[in-house]
Amino acid sequence: MNMKLLRSLNVFVKVADAGNMSIAAKSLHMTVSAISQQLRKLETDIGLNLLNRNTRHLSLTEAGRIYYRSAVKMLDEARQAHLEIEQLQQTPSGELRITAPVGFGGGLLSHPLKQLLAEFPRIKVSLELTDYPDDVISSGADLAISLYDSQDTNLHCEHLASWDRVLCVAAEHPAAAVTTVDELAQHEHLAHEQFQTMTLSSTAGEKSVLPASVMLVNSMQGLIQLTCDGLGYAVLPEPEVRQQIASGKLVHLMPQWTLPSYSVHAVFPRHQSIPGKTQAAIDCLRAAFSQV
Numbered sequence: 001m002n003m004k005l006l007r008s009l010n011v012f013v014k015v016a017d018a019g020n021m022s023i024a025a026k027s028l029h030m031t032v033s034a035i036s037q038q039l040r041k042l043e044t045d046i047g048l049n050l051l052n053r054n055t056r057h058l059s060l061t062e063a064g065r066i067y068y069r070s071a072v073k074m075l076d077e078a079r080q081a082h083l084e085i086e087q088l089q090q091t092p093s094g095e096l097r098i099t100a101p102v103g104f105g106g107g108l109l110s111h112p113l114k115q116l117l118a119e120f121p122r123i124k125v126s127l128e129l130t131d132y133p134d135d136v137i138s139s140g141a142d143l144a145i146s147l148y149d150s151q152d153t154n155l156h157c158e159h160l161a162s163w164d165r166v167l168c169v170a171a172e173h174p175a176a177a178v179t180t181v182d183e184l185a186q187h188e189h190l191a192h193e194q195f196q197t198m199t200l201s202s203t204a205g206e207k208s209v210l211p212a213s214v215m216l217v218n219s220m221q222g223l224i225q226l227t228c229d230g231l232g233y234a235v236l237p238e239p240e241v242r243q244q245i246a247s248g249k250l251v252h253l254m255p256q257w258t259l260p261s262y263s264v265h266a267v268f269p270r271h272q273s274i275p276g277k278t279q280a281a282i283d284c285l286r287a288a289f290s291q292v
Contacts, residue, residue, distance in 0.1 A: 006078055009071040011038045012050065016068050019058050092280040093122035099136070100145035103220040103240045105129045109145075112288035116281055123277050131219050137269055142278050144267040145285070156274075158266045158282060161289035165259040167200070167210075168241055168250045169233035176251045178233075181208045184253075188232030189213040192223050198235050200257040208257070210235070235259055239292045264289060 011028060015035060018024040025032045043050050050064035060068055084094075100109060105127075113125060128141070136144045136155060150157045169175045175187040181200060191198075191213035200208045214232065217223040224241060227234045228249055236250075244250040266282045268274070274282075 006075065008038050008042050009075055011035055012042055013068065013071050013075060015039065015051070015058060016060055016064065020056075021058065091122065092120040092276040094277055095124045095126055096143065096277045096281055097126045097128070097139075097141045098143050098145065098281065099128045099130060099139065099141045101147065101220065102129045102131050103224070103237065104145060106221070106240055108239060108289075108292065112281075112284040115288065116284040119284075120277070120280055123280070136267055142268060142275070143281055146265045146267045147262055149263065149265055150267045154270055155267050156270045158286075160264045160266050160282075160286050161292065162261050162263045163292065164238040164261050165198075165235050166238045166241065166245075166255075167233060167253040167257070167259065168227055168236045168245065169253055170228055170230040171248055171251050173230045173233070175233050175253065178253055181254070181257070184233070185211045188215070190215045190217065190223060190226055190232045190234040192216070192220055192235075193218050195235065198259055200254075200259060202257050237262065 011024070011030070014028055015021055015024040018027070021032045021035050025035050028035070039051065046063070046067065048063040049061050050067055052059045052061055109127070113127070116123060117125065145160075146157075149159075169178075169187075173187075175184070178184055178187070189211050193216040196213060196216065198210045200210065202208075215226070217226060220237065220240070223234055224236055224244075226232075227236065228244060233253060241250055245252050266285060268278055268282075
């Protein structure tokens, strides 16, 4: 609502309740002249007189009584909205819309979201999992979990964690016996379309670019499944395949060679202050991801 209109409505209601401009002026910490100007402007905008005036007393016209009822209702709604906004700032509550990569639905979000809902029962989470998120602002999301550091000046970006990538293959695949980089060229390399080129680094300081891929996949979860199904080896996010490696379904190839780590960020619309529900989610995510 227009703040100028709200101020004018507040002046009108105070004058109507007091029945006297001087009394209303004292309660509003305004001059009688300033109040008179506000009322005249309001009447001009409406096109009707709201008050019957004499030297000692003011009373509402028929139009004034109708407008008074609406003004009181609008002021009450504005106050309620202000209280709800303050609660969002101070006590996390309301719907929290989160977008995250599909792979995070495999368990990475379970602990932080469970903690968030337990600590703040007035928050309701709406979670969208997608490897191709829309613009955070246009999508209406409160928070996006992203693998990229956004440079958009309309967005705020906070680092949450840095995790390892690992070279993996199904345990039954012939490449599971590979011990050198040269041997990799004899096997099928599968890759995510956004991470086609990867460089291995040895403990001795050597560098080696992985062979070109024979298959590109647009979904990390799809890439993980194809690797588990034995189609070839792939560079995979370690937190998302930790269980498969522990169970023996996947083999971590050549652990003496490392790959560039990747970072996880919280991206959200830039405001003067961060809504309480968004900050609470960021805190839970950071705490949980630090333990991954």
